[in-house]
Amino acid sequence: MKIIVVGAGSIVPTAERFGSGIYIETKEANFLIDPGPGVLERLRRINVVVQNLDGVFVTHFHLDHMSDLLPLIMLWAFDQYGNPSLSPEPLRLFGPKGLTQLIMTLVTDTFSYLSNVMGCMRYVQAKEMSDGESLEYKGVKVTAAEVEHYNGLAYRFETAEGTIVYSGDTVPDERLIRLAKGCDVLIHECSFPHERLMGKHTSEKQLAAIVSKTSPKVLVVTHLYPAWHGFEKRILEAIKELGLKSIVLAKDMSVIEI
Ligand SMILES: [Zn+2]
Numbered sequence: 519m520k521i522i523v524v525g526a527g528s529i530v531p532t533a534e535r536f537g538s539g540i541y542i543e544t545k546e547a548n549f550l551i552d553p554g555p556g557v558l559e560r561l562r563r564i565n566v567v568v569q570n571l572d573g574v575f576v577t578h579f580h581l582d583h584m585s586d587l588l589p590l591i592m593l594w595a596f597d598q599y600g601n602p603s604l605s606p607e608p609l610r611l612f613g614p615k616g617l618t619q620l621i622m623t624l625v626t627d628t629f630s631y632l633s634n635v636m637g638c639m640r641y642v643q644a645k646e647m648s649d650g651e652s653l654e655y656k657g658v659k660v661t662a663a664e665v666e667h668y669n670g671l672a673y674r675f676e677t678a679e680g681t682i683v684y685s686g687d688t689v690p691d692e693r694l695i696r697l698a699k700g701c702d703v704l705i706h707e708c709s710f711p712h713e714r715l716m717g718k719h720t721s722e723k724q725l726a727a728i729v730s731k732t733s734p735k736v737l738v739v740t741h742l743y744p745a746w747h748g749f750e751k752r753i754l755e756a757i758k759e760l761g762l763k764s765i766v767l768a769k770d771m772s773v774i775e776i
């Protein structure tokens with residue numbers, strides 16, 4: 519199984535990190551979580567044909583996690599060579615409550631050419647997930663948990679090759695801790711150094727407490743704001759004593775194989 523952090527940052531671009539996006543490739547399926555800004559271009563760089571994605575999961579409706587959603591919906595009307603696709607496969611979207619309404623508003627109202635001219639609604643299939651809900655899809659069990667961040671969802675992916683949990687954006691949340699217990703790979707946000715913590719996010723001290731309660735084998739730290747510039751070592755220092763097999767301070771295009 520391969521995980522590629524295609525976007526490891528925030529809405530503020532730096533040389534190493536921009537936007538949010540996690541690409542997961544297993545024997546059974548390939549998924550994208552969070553089509554944040556620049557993610558479609560990054561997938562192209564690693565030769566992922568986005569029309570072949572089995573599913574796209576959205577954690578929450580913030581632009582740094584979903585601004586490439588509309589371009590994704592539109593380009594699905596074409597094949598990988600840019601020719602109109604006469605019978606595109608379904609584009610399966612999963613996300614929090616409100617996803618269906620959001621797509622309807624954007625695709626049939628605000629950008630109505632997407633439905634009137636491009637015919638996007640013939641292939642878009644949106645599925646809203648709620649706290650604790652599980653589904654089996656393409657041989658992978660996916661479970662969602664609500665987290666404290668503006669209608670946010672975290673996801674757990676149980677595959678034959680291992681279990682991955684992705685926090686999305688969140689404050690330290692007991693529901694995430696329950697979801698992540700015993701996982702192989704925990705991908706968790708760490709937006710700001712502790713003394714500069716803002717908004718509904720997590721610091722390195724809080725992340726250390728989350729890791730000690732969930733005991734993943736591998737921790738992937740993501741969603742780093744520019745405030746971390748020059749201080750990243752503090753994340754490793756906060757977590758190094760906790761017995762993990764490895765810690766990855768993600769940059770754009772970091773690859774984790776298990
Ligand atoms: Zn957010």
Ligand SMILES: [Zn+2]
Nearest residue numbers: 580582583687
């Ligand atoms: Zn964010």
